[in-house]
Amino acid sequence: xxxxxxxxxxxxxxxxxxxxxxxxxxxxxxxxxxxxxxxxxxxxxxxxxxxxxxxxxxxxxxxxxxxxxxxxxxxxxxxxxxxxxxxxxxxxxxxxxxxxxxxxxxxxxxxxxxxxxxxxxxxxxxxxxxxxxxxxxxxxxxxxxxxxxxxxxxxxxxxxxxxxxxxxxxxxxxxxxxxxxxxxxxxxxxxxxxxxxxxxxxxxxxxxxxxxxxxxxxxxxxxxxxxxxxxxxxxxxxxxxxxxxxxxxxxxx
Numbered sequence: 001x002x003x004x005x006x007x008x009x010x011x012x013x014x015x016x017x018x019x020x021x022x023x024x025x026x027x028x029x030x031x032x033x034x035x036x037x038x039x040x041x042x043x044x045x046x047x048x049x050x051x052x053x054x055x056x057x058x059x060x061x062x063x064x065x066x067x068x069x070x071x072x073x074x075x076x077x078x079x080x081x082x083x084x085x086x087x088x089x090x091x092x093x094x095x096x097x098x099x100x101x102x103x104x105x106x107x108x109x110x111x112x113x114x115x116x117x118x119x120x121x122x123x124x125x126x127x128x129x130x131x132x133x134x135x136x137x138x139x140x141x142x143x144x145x146x147x148x149x150x151x152x153x154x155x156x157x158x159x160x161x162x163x164x165x166x167x168x169x170x171x172x173x174x175x176x177x178x179x180x181x182x183x184x185x186x187x188x189x190x191x192x193x194x195x196x197x198x199x200x201x202x203x204x205x206x207x208x209x210x211x212x213x214x215x216x217x218x219x220x221x222x223x224x225x226x227x228x229x230x231x232x233x234x235x236x237x238x239x240x241x242x243x244x245x246x247x248x249x250x251x252x253x
Contacts, residue, residue, distance in 0.1 A: 007034030014101035015043025025145030
């Protein structure tokens with residue numbers, strides 16, 4: 001029986017609002033989602049800002065779409081990217097789009113693609129406005145895609161700090177658990193992860209310094225964890241210990 005084909009994706013990169021340093025991590029991440037059938041990048045590659053991309057295009061088979069800056073203040077690259085995205089959308093050949101940019105001007109494009117029933121995966125810096133992040137099915141911070149050095153001696157660069165504090169993760173996980181009402185308060189971690197993605201498109205354990213959601217949950221120390229071999233991991237809000245009653249000498253409490 002033939003293997004089902006992975007989702008076919010169109011990857012459109014805004015060279016002026018994305019760093020070439022993310023390219024390896026970007027396509028590793030996209031490979032987890034599906035097949036990058038179209039790979040295009042838009043910018044003026046004669047400018048110093050976009051030139052670093054030239055060195056990595058061939059390695060990832062990215063097709064450059066050169067847009068000369070004929071006038072100041074006009075971004076022809078953005079317009080060309082939008083036109084191409086709509087052409088690709090109406091071809092009906094793609095299951096999803098990967099928009100690589102921190103520019104919130106693409107918010108309406110992302111919304112329009114999703115209105116057509118096609119998924120949008122955004123990739124951008126943490127400064128990206130919430131409107132664009134939430135217009136995407138998922139939004140991945142590019143800071144999580146750049147490999148960082150491991151500390152090996154006094155002169156080595158320390159690893160980059162997490163993009164957000166653990167307290168931010170605790171708040172949203174608590175909110176999800178509160179919505180998933182159960183008789184005993186326990187919920188399986190898998191559905192929690194799915195609901196986190198639905199509630200916040202940019203939720204990612206890596207943003208808090210962890211590769212896996214289970215490790216993040218344990219580190220917050222805000223949840224009880226139940227993990228019996230052969231069963232899904234479950235969590236609940238940490239239960240406060242019941243106060244111990246001390247009996248008086250005469251036997252009364």
